[in-house]
Amino acid sequence: MKRTTIRAAAATSVAALILAGCGAGGRDGDSGDGGGGGDAAAEGDTTGITDTTIKIGDHKPLTGVAAPGYSEISTGAQAYYDWVNEAGGIHGRTIEYNVKDDGYNPTNTSKVVDELVLKDEVFAIVGGLGTPTHSAVVDFLNQEEVPDLMVSSGAQLWGNDPEKRPWTFGWQPDYEIEGKIMGQYIKENMPDAKVGLFLQGDELGADGEKGLRMYIDDQIVESVEYASGNTDVGPQISKLKASGADLVIGFNTPSYTALSQLVSMKLGYDPQWMYTNVGSDVNLVGSLLAKFSDGSVKDGSSALDGMMTTEYIPGLDTPDDPWVKLWQEVWDKHGEGELTNYRIFGMSQAYAFVSALQASGEDLTRERIVEVIEKDGANWPGPGLAPFRWSEESHLGMSGMAMSQTKGEDYENLTEVLVTDLGDAEITEGDTAAAEDAPPENGIPDVAVVE
Amino acid sequence: MSALLSSPILRRTLLALVLFVVSVFAIDLLSGFRQGQVASIAYLAIAAGGLTVLTGINGQLSLGHGAFMAVGAYTTALLLGRWENMPLLLLLLISIVVTMAVGAAVGVAAARLHGPYIAGATLALAIAVPALAIHFKDTLGGEPGLRVPTRDVPPLADDALFFLTGTDTGTMQWLATVSVACLIVTFLLLRNLSESRVGRRWRAVRDDPVAAQLAGIDLGRSRVLCFVVSTATAGLAGSLMAMITRIAAPSGFNLVLSLTLLMAVVLGGLGTLTGALIGAVLLSLLPTFVTNFGSGMGLSDLQAAELAPLVLGLTTMAVVLLAPAGLVGSLLRWRQQARLSRS
Incomplete structure (x- = not known):
């Protein structure tokens, strides 16, 4: 008995020694660590992109108390991506859209975004929904330098401090x-x-x-x-x-x-x-x-x-609006069930992301798309009644909206589109071009590649 | 040497050390995502371990352990919000102590209750604590909660881990390593405690309070002590959870969390620490696995998301019906019966 214990102890110590030997023992200096990253940075980060696909992720409440209504948004976005993919994608790449359920619980959001970024290695998070939920991942995404585009929440956190959160962009007008x-x-x-x-x-x-x-x-x-x-x-x-x-x-x-x-x-x-x-x-x-x-x-x-x-976007109450006609056509082709305003929200958001892909051109990288949105995003036509505020100074979403009033199930506009910004920025009547534009014939954003 | 191994406490400590070294290497080999999973399994297992001691060994059913995790998590978030570079050990210790203080207050009240009444009182706690965070929104952040800053790996720990593994330590790897270390230490302490005189008293109180009292055991004191020990683990788990998920928000500490802990304990087997660990592993991995399996089988994202709670529910029902003592509990019982029939 005693002998076996001694032998076991000896074996353990030897194993420990070997394990310790496996370790490097000490650092040779830090020069080697940054080298690999440096080369990649020069060309830009192409995680999630191949020659034929772009993989993106999203977190939405698909189950739980917040699911009614909100769970429809991603079905709208998916239908629009299907529409784009069927037409051959953007610059030869089709869009692979992964939406994960977080049940509107920030702890889950953190887990599913970890999975999207670290395991699925998506190119960007597009449309993540909710103020408390997205708050849980906004720092992580910026730290990992993952584009965090078109957050579905009107909080200012997404756009008021681009220096602190350079990778995050808002979408809808803030409260x-x-x-x-x-x-x-x-x-x-x-x-x-x-x-x-x-x-x-x-x-x-x-x-x-x-x-x-x-x-x-x-x-x-x-x-x-x-x-x-x-x-x-x-x-x-x-x-x-x-x-x-x-x-x-x-x-x-x-x-x-x-x-x-x-x-x-x-x-x-x-x-x-x-x-x-x-x-x-x-x-x-x-x-x-x-x-x-x-x-x-x-x-x-x-x-x-x-x-x-x-x-701030045309909805089902205006079925003759050219954008709503497009959404109806997309939904008839790629959706199941009724078209709802939540689905239109998802499609409108997907449209903005596809515009960003168009403008980025063939050499898409994570850095490139952020740069392009900052430079040109405010000019892209889209369903939004007012243009985006995206620039180097602000990553906030749409700049305005119109007052309206319900008449039965329809809305009647009380004002023209009004445009403003945070703080004491004046309220002015918006450029009617943004409100009156119509989608291109094929329903795919026609945006020139930014130089 | 043989004297060293013949003492159960020393033997367990040695085993814990070996386990820790092995897990440092194992974590180093995992991808960032898997490291995150390991970290969340670890904090869930720590809380479930505390609950299994309370419920399985002392017979007090708590439906409010999520609330104690919230106390730990908010303590950590507040401390880090003010002193971002606070040493990790101090941070964990303060979170544990604060949670223990809350646990002692609740425990004194709970010790006067028993059976379903404790469950009711702790259930109220699980609902009230997140509401407090919303009410005091200036300090506790309200609905959006408090964001927890990600900390750099302390240089000393980075160097030590580099010495062992020869690779640089990422933030997630560091958190996973810390969580697993906490898990091992917690389980070691809980195991030793439940094998000691204190643990035997807890069992006596559970099995027959009257007999225990006749034997000179102070029922109230024993129950409060067990409650406080159990809340300490919940506080530690909450503190780790805040750092791993990078947020402390009321919706993260809803009733579902408390019930998840209980489910982990029941799935694994009431009163066994290995059971708590297995339950935590199952509850962390099964939903992701089922959802991905569902999408792989061609279900829509919505259907796949709805599949996870269904499978989880069915699994729990199956375990309760087929293995009422939980996975580990039933295995132990089965082995005991086999041994009995052999002799």
Whole structure:
């Protein structure tokens, strides 16, 4: 017994010695480490690209509480990429689109983006959805120098500091400029309105309020907040009612549009409503209303008649818009089920990414696409009503939107497209070219390669 | 030498050391993505290990361990937000101590309850703690949470690992190595504790509180102690989780996390540390595997994503029906029966 233990011990020590011998023991100096990387950097990073394919990744909530509505976005994007691939792709490369489910949980986002970047080795992340979720990966993507394009969230984090986050670009208008545009409209057209604010307790609410207060600080009589996840908004709506507000502006998600409507019906409170674009999809809110009220509100969308909101891309309410016609054609060919505004959102976003690929030309690299978006992105025609703000100084998305009001299931525009920027930048009427342009015949962006 | 090996504590310590050296090499060979997976398995296993001791050995069912992980994670995020270069060991220790303090407060209350009532009280905690983060949004970041800065590998550790493996250590490799080291140390301590007099008392309290009390065991003190030990592991796991996922956000610490921990414990086998590890491995790898398998079979991304929870649910049902003592538990029982029938 004793002998075997000694022998085992001896064997272990020998093994340890051998293992230690495998190690390098010490460093020879750092000169060797950077060499390989240096050569690659000169030519640019071509991870995820072959002569015939481009692999991109995306994180979206496909399951869980945030999935209704949001899970449709990637099906729209996929349909548009299929459309492009069928026409032969861009500069001879077809687009391989991988979307991973994060269930709107930042911990999962971090895991699936790790998988996309480190295992699948995608070229870029395109359209990652959500403020808390994308916050979890934005630093990682910039550290790994992976293009992080067209983030599906109106937070300013994606574009206000390009020096700190050079690889990240926003897409939709941020909540602050939305607040500003709403605020100016109210100041000019409803100067006697007593305004109540119904805000989600995060950037969505805070940035929206900041924009609004620049114009109508003296008109606001009450401001209430709710925490996402807490479905009882009774106290907040009662407070708004007690304050006598006759115009309530909601910076909230679709579920809370439905909840605020439902509670107001119960309380007999009937102000003019105005909601952020994020929370105003009439069809989704209508179906949520029917669901939350256990069917007692049958025709949910009629409850939203007369609601004001903003628009930044043409949607289903304008079926004759040339962009919507294109989306319908794409969807009939490559989609299953009904075309929805969420699917249009996905297609519009995919269109912007394909424009960037067009402009980058044949010698695509990660560095190249970022450079091209900074240089030329603001000029690309697309479904957006206002141009992107992309430049070396700003990576924020679209620069403006139009005020609109629902009439049944349709929207009617109240203003022209209004364009502005963060802070005290003035609000001006947008160049009508951006709002009135039409897609090329074949539906594939016709953008010249940037020199 | 033989004296060294005859003491169980020393033998286990030696085994732990060997395991650690082997895992340093193993982690070095993995790709960055796999290193990330190893790291998340490790933190999940640490928390599950603590829970399996609490539930399996002391008989207290906690549905709120996700909340204690949140305490650890937020402590780490706040500390790193203020002092980005805080030494790692200090950071982990403070996170553990803060979580233990919260655990002691809850444990004192929980010790007065038993059975489903503890489960109820801890369930409330699992729901309340993320809501606190939303309420105090100025300090705790609200819904978007606090981003946790990625730290460089400390030069000393980098040199030490270079000495062993001969390669430079990436951030993810460093985190995976730290997590595995924490896992080994935690399991070593938990194992020794549960084999010691303290562990025997915990079992006595679980099996028959009245008999244990007659034998002179202070029920309350024993339960609180076990609760605090268990929350310490949850705090450590939370701290590692914050660094690995680079964020501490309320939606990361929802009820699903607490239930996932419990599921890991049940899948692997209640009361066994190996079971907790196997459960953590299964829960970390199975969803990704199933989703990729689904996409490989030609399902759409949406369908593949929906397949994962389905398979996970079916697996849990199958384990509970076919191997009620969990994977490791059933294996141990089966081996015991075989030995009995042989003799």
